[in-house]
Amino acid sequence: MTFNIHAAMLQRYCAPEFALLFEVGNATGFATNRHADAIAMSLWPSRGLALHGFEFKASRSDWVRELKDPAKAETIATFCDYWFLVESDREIVKANALPMTWGLLAPKGD
Numbered sequence: 001m002t003f004n005i006h007a008a009m010l011q012r013y014c015a016p017e018f019a020l021l022f023e024v025g026n027a028t029g030f031a032t033n034r035h036a037d038a039i040a041m042s043l044w045p046s047r048g049l050a051l052h053g054f055e056f057k058a059s060r061s062d063w064v065r066e067l068k069d070p071a072k073a074e075t076i077a078t079f080c081d082y083w084f085l086v087e088s089d090r091e092i093v094k095a096n097a098l099p100m101t102w103g104l105l106a107p108k109g110d
Helices: 005-012 058-069 070-077
Strands: 019-024 035-042 053-055 083-088 103-105
Touching: 005 019, 005 083, 053 058, 053 070, 058 070
Parallel strands: 053 083, 083 103
Antiparallel strands: 019 035, 035 053
C-alpha cells in the first residue's frame, strides 16, 4: 500500500484547528515563481496563530536535489513560522541530513 501524503496531511492538519492549502505560491499572479507543497495556518489564537510550511518528498533522489538548492525552499520558508519536510518513506532522509531549521514528518507504522 502506498503512503498518501495528502490524505495524511488532511488528517493531521484538519478543521477547525487548521486551514490546510496545497500548492501555495510565494506571490500572486505572474509574480509567483515558487510553491510550497502545503501551508497550514493554525486558527485558534489560544494555541498560537502560526504558519506551517511543508515540502513533500516521495523519493531519495528528489530530496538530494532539494538539498543542492536551498534557495528553493527558502523562498517560501521565510514566510512561515515552521518548515517541515514530509517524507512518504522513512528511508528518504538519512541521519543528520536535515537542515537545522527544518522539522521532519514521516509515516508511522502502516
